[in-house]
Amino acid sequence: MIYLTKRLTFSSSHVLMNPEYDKAKNWDVYGKCSWPHGHGHNYTLEVTVKGEIPGDTGMIIDLKALKKIINEAVVDKMDHKFLNTDVDFLKGVIPTSENIIVMIWKELEKVLEPGMLYELKLWETENNWVVYRGE
Amino acid sequence: MGNDKPIIELFTRVFFSAAHSYRDRDKTPEENREKYGIYNRVHGHNYEVVIGLRGQADVKTGMMINFFEIEKILNDKILSVMHISHLEEDIPWFNDRIPSTENITRFIYEQLHQTFKFPVGLISVEVKESDDLGAKIINEQCTD
Numbered sequence: 001m002i003y004l005t006k007r008l009t010f011s012s013s014h015v016l017m018n019p020e021y022d023k024a025k026n027w028d029v030y031g032k033c034s035w036p037h038g039h040g041h042n043y044t045l046e047v048t049v050k051g052e053i054p055g056d057t058g059m060i061i062d063l064k065a066l067k068k069i070i071n072e073a074v075v076d077k078m079d080h081k082f083l084n085t086d087v088d089f090l091k092g093v094i095p096t097s098e099n100i101i102v103m104i105w106k107e108l109e110k111v112l113e114p115g116m117l118y119e120l121k122l123w124e125t126e127n128n129w130v131v132y133r134g135e
Numbered sequence: 136m137g138n139d140k141p142i143i144e145l146f147t148r149v150f151f152s153a154a155h156s157y158r159d160r161d162k163t164p165e166e167n168r169e170k171y172g173i174y175n176r177v178h179g180h181n182y183e184v185v186i187g188l189r190g191q192a193d194v195k196t197g198m199m200i201n202f203f204e205i206e207k208i209l210n211d212k213i214l215s216v217m218h219i220s221h222l223e224e225d226i227p228w229f230n231d232r233i234p235s236t237e238n239i240t241r242f243i244y245e246q247l248h249q250t251f252k253f254p255v256g257l258i259s260v261e262v263k264e265s266d267d268l269g270a271k272i273i274n275e276q277c278t279d
Binding site: 003016018020029030031090093094095096097098099101102103124126127128130131132133134 | 141142145146147148150180186190195196197198199201202203
């Protein structure tokens with residue numbers, strides 16, 4: 001079994017606030033991330049897929065094809081967008097790193113071969129990141 | 136797959152700078168120089184620390200734990216103690232231990248192990264004293 005990782009980057013804005021909370025509670029829970037004008041991050045996404053190496057091509061997936069799939073399914077939809085309102089698969093979701101990575105997983109599962117997706121890593125900054133394996 | 140209560144792993148990286156030297160307190164300076172070589176000299180590193188947590192995001196907040204909260208814990212328990220310190224002189228835990236990368240990792244793990252409770256668990260502590268040398272403790276018990 002081989003694990004193959006593709007890294008992509010995107011830049012997006014978001015604001016962390018729960019519409020059920022008032023301003024004070026949002027400040028208490030999310031701090032400066034709840035500032036209503038929003039703020040931005042340079043995100044890095046690593047997608048790891050797994051598979052056996054086929055004898056004919058020697059590739060578990062063509063990296064160009066993988067890049068195209070990930071860009072079309074998630075990255076192009078999020079790059080230079082406001083994550084709270086502009087992304088169909090994030091509608092109704094507070095765009096924390098934890099929520100974003102789970103929603104990216106759900107989108108990629110739809111477009112990759114069943115069982116191929118192994119792990120996602122999403123860096124919000126160089127010092128803060130999340131990992132999800134579909135558990 | 137994909138799950139109603141997804142298990143997330145969350146990592147935070149912080150840095151501190153500290154001095155140390157390797158020596159056994161019951162040995163003479165000559166014996167220590169002989170045993171530890173250049174590591175017997177007082178010298179310093181810019182340490183990189185990566186803390187790994189595992190748990191579920193709160194349905195209401197969308198967060199497992201706020202990054203700011205982790206930063207505060209790490210500031211209070213680790214950085215305020217270790218940053219700009221001479222490890223074996225300033226921190227009692229190191230008085231009778233060699234301040235190796237392994238022991239530094241163990242010290243940080245012990246400080247944080249009890250801090251993160253269910254539903255958030257500490258899964259790993261990794262410390263690098265340079266790009267070329269690091270140590271890691273993995274909490275095998277933390278599966279949820």
